Amino acid sequence: MLKRNIVRLCTIAAVILGVVCLARVPAETAPSEAPNIIKDVKPGEDVFAYITRIKGKFDQRLYQQVIGASNAFKEGDVTIGVGAADEMTRQNARTLLSNTRIKDLHEHPLLADDLQKLIWRTTDQARYEKVKGWTMGELKNFLLTRSEAEIKEIAPGLNSEVIGCVPKLMSNQELIRLGQKIWNVMPGTKMGAKGYLSARIQPNSPTDHPEDIIWQTFDAFSYATGDIVIGTNPVDSQVESVARVQKALKDVVETFKLQDVVPWCVLSHIDVQAEVEKKYPGTVETMFQSLAGTDDCNKTFDVTVEKILNYAKDKQGKRYGLYFETGQGSEFTNGAAHGVDMMVLESRKYGFSRAVQQELAKVQPRGPWLHINDVAGFIGPEVFKTREQLVRCCLEDIAMGKLHGLTIGLDICSTLHMAVSLEDLDWCQDQIMPAGPAYLIALPTKNDPMLSYLTTSFQDHVRLREKFNLKVNDAMWAFYKKIGIVDKNNRYTAHYGDPLWVYYQYRLAKGDKRTREAIYAEGKKQLQSVAGRGVDIAVGHGKNIWDLNPKLEASVMTLYKDAKKSLWSELTPAFIATIPNVVEIRTQSKDRENYIAQPATGEKLSPQSVAAIQRLRDSSKGTGNQPNGYIVISDGLNADAIMDKGHLMPYVEEIRKLLTENGAVMSDKNIVVINGRVRAGYEIGNILFENADPNRLYGIVHIIGERPGTMHHSYSAYISIAKGSVWTAKKMDHDMTKLVCNIADTALAPKEAAGETLTIIREVRAKLVSGSRPSGQ
Numbered sequence: 039m040l041k042r043n044i045v046r047l048c049t050i051a052a053v054i055l056g057v058v059c060l061a062r063v064p065a066e067t068a069p070s071e072a073p074n075i076i077k078d079v080k081p082g083e084d085v086f087a088y089i090t091r092i093k094g095k096f097d098q099r100l101y102q103q104v105i106g107a108s109n110a111f112k113e114g115d116v117t118i119g120v121g122a123a124d125e126m127t128r129q130n131a132r133t134l135l136s137n138t139r140i141k142d143l144h145e146h147p148l149l150a151d152d153l154q155k156l157i158w159r160t161t162d163q164a165r166y167e168k169v170k171g172w173t174m175g176e177l178k179n180f181l182l183t184r185s186e187a188e189i190k191e192i193a194p195g196l197n198s199e200v201i202g203c204v205p206k207l208m209s210n211q212e213l214i215r216l217g218q219k220i221w222n223v224m225p226g227t228k229m230g231a232k233g234y235l236s237a238r239i240q241p242n243s244p245t246d247h248p249e250d251i252i253w254q255t256f257d258a259f260s261y262a263t264g265d266i267v268i269g270t271n272p273v274d275s276q277v278e279s280v281a282r283v284q285k286a287l288k289d290v291v292e293t294f295k296l297q298d299v300v301p302w303c304v305l306s307h308i309d310v311q312a313e314v315e316k317k318y319p320g321t322v323e324t325m326f327q328s329l330a331g332t333d334d335c336n337k338t339f340d341v342t343v344e345k346i347l348n349y350a351k352d353k354q355g356k357r358y359g360l361y362f363e364t365g366q367g368s369e370f371t372n373g374a375a376h377g378v379d380m381m382v383l384e385s386r387k388y389g390f391s392r393a394v395q396q397e398l399a400k401v402q403p404r405g406p407w408l409h410i411n412d413v414a415g416f417i418g419p420e421v422f423k424t425r426e427q428l429v430r431c432c433l434e435d436i437a438m439g440k441l442h443g444l445t446i447g448l449d450i451c452s453t454l455h456m457a458v459s460l461e462d463l464d465w466c467q468d469q470i471m472p473a474g475p476a477y478l479i480a481l482p483t484k485n486d487p488m489l490s491y492l493t494t495s496f497q498d499h500v501r502l503r504e505k506f507n508l509k510v511n512d513a514m515w516a517f518y519k520k521i522g523i524v525d526k527n528n529r530y531t532a533h534y535g536d537p538l539w540v541y542y543q544y545r546l547a548k549g550d551k552r553t554r555e556a557i558y559a560e561g562k563k564q565l566q567s568v569a570g571r572g573v574d575i576a577v578g579h580g581k582n583i584w585d586l587n588p589k590l591e592a593s594v595m596t597l598y599k600d601a602k603k604s605l606w607s608e609l610t611p612a613f614i615a616t617i618p619n620v621v622e623i624r625t626q627s628k629d630r631e632n633y634i635a636q637p638a639t640g641e642k643l644s645p646q647s648v649a650a651i652q653r654l655r656d657s658s659k660g661t662g663n664q665p666n667g668y669i670v671i672s673d674g675l676n677a678d679a680i681m682d683k684g685h686l687m688p689y690v691e692e693i694r695k696l697l698t699e700n701g702a703v704m705s706d707k708n709i710v711v712i713n714g715r716v717r718a719g720y721e722i723g724n725i726l727f728e729n730a731d732p733n734r735l736y737g738i739v740h741i742i743g744e745r746p747g748t749m750h751h752s753y754s755a756y757i758s759i760a761k762g763s764v765w766t767a768k769k770m771d772h773d774m775t776k777l778v779c780n781i782a783d784t785a786l787a788p789k790e791a792a793g794e795t796l797t798i799i800r801e802v803r804a805k806l807v808s809g810s811r812p813s814g815q
Contacts, residue, residue, distance in 0.1 A: 225405025
């Protein structure tokens, strides 16, 4: 198996929305409060009258709970502490909300922070004045009975928390009716228009190999799929690696003369993209960032309101603007929901986006280029578990996005630890499409080879276009005709599903004079290399043109079944016995099922384990050689990745040797965590370095099994380094952590990964010591 040949480094900030890496970030601990119960509602009573009746005065926490209780059930809202205890409570909360005036909601933000201030500031005041006296029930009736023009006239006067309350009062069919009314079209295109379905090509590679990325793009073109953006999630978020991928995508677009038709994007952190553009002008087109619905969660993403608005201003005179990804649940999984329900927080992200769109409108003469991708099911069962909930989430988000005036697409997706199967995703697509999302994600198969989750394939797009009579953006469809995938009568040609044909057209466009046979032979060799790196390329079709060919379908099912097995694997006593100097501890997860269903249990240590780590810390006191570095090993979501032969110990032995040679005082103990998540490592560090020298550097290298679903069975190394004062104050979190990911004998070789870990540690140390950012960082 070919090994990777480029560095695989990531920043932790983008993990939660699946932007760069596979490791999951666990949920905040559920508030310890009574179940959310509303026993009765008085005639005509609204939310505020109810609160006053129950509490004697306004109460912010009860306000958040009543608003949250009106949501359709999702596990995430229960964790936040705002989920309805029963159906009676849910219906009573909806009655209260329906009776509540827009003005009262506007004057009582569910969460006051800088993002809220931005949203209120950019809500049209004159239009707000027209609707502020309406009840939410009256608003619902207006939205369901009036025309698109009438809705668009008043929608800018609605703040995001008001819009976030709209779907709470609607059934799925009502949300579909609303979605069918509103169409927000990208400037100068048909993308987002009624009767069109666009696609973001997502050519992800587990090694960031340009060939993998380019061939997946050719593959998409061969199925006449892809028009809104070619956007790849990088594994390596360093400037040089991102630049290498940006240049590869730029080459494809420019070779086919599509510069004014489709942009490209590498979904690294927006600051990294800016550095790439500064160093290599013209390589960055549309710019990407994950957004959250609270200031504190955006801080985890290293994002502020001011930063994003400034990037919008920097698009002066540019054709392409910004691309955001969102998703319900990102706030509570980062411990930053602050008691607000997931749907309102999602709506606040759209309010953030609307404000940015307004800024772009000032500087982009051809119209503000901004679109949103709602990554609906990526986080996992801690947010919601079932296919019905996935459909509901998508319908809610389409409605909220459209009411904000945004072009909103979807990632109709599920993680492999959710109870949503490959077949379920087809059913979900069919339920959601009538609501009119602007675009969907597109992969060669439903299984992402890098992010290891299930989403929409190229051929799903073909099926959905056929079933719902939808079209690709006109300019891109003309390109598909030009390269011979579609004929003059809009029928697929014999070259449909043949990426080699697209490669041949690419080479011709570059002026290649070789024969078709010679170019095909070269292409076949490249395809073999791509397959060797664990990236599937769809070719041809099965019984229907939207079916995978049988061989590829069987391969996808094999990976799917292996992932389901790996999720439930546990570190065996026999394997743990092979690790030298083990300190075995456990989190508060009772078992594997509890670990998967309740992620927060996997980030906190059991009382016995806390005591064990305290004993380990105290054992070196007074020796004069107290360690400042520890290695932690957790099973994560894939214990098999840790236990596979030759995976773990080559990395552990090499990183221990390298760190010792470079002056670290490493503990000889290997801390093994059963049912451990990322934040369990932070708690271990907090205990070990509780009374550390405030000015000395201390660190944890936390090895954790990644989410399964690819051939690699890979793991990540989370690198958390800070001064003793940070550990003592228990301030270590994801925004301070870096990682090396996709470590496996078939991907980033363990010893090579150890070398890259050392490189990161040196760079972090230089920054912490000097207070400056190393070149290229």
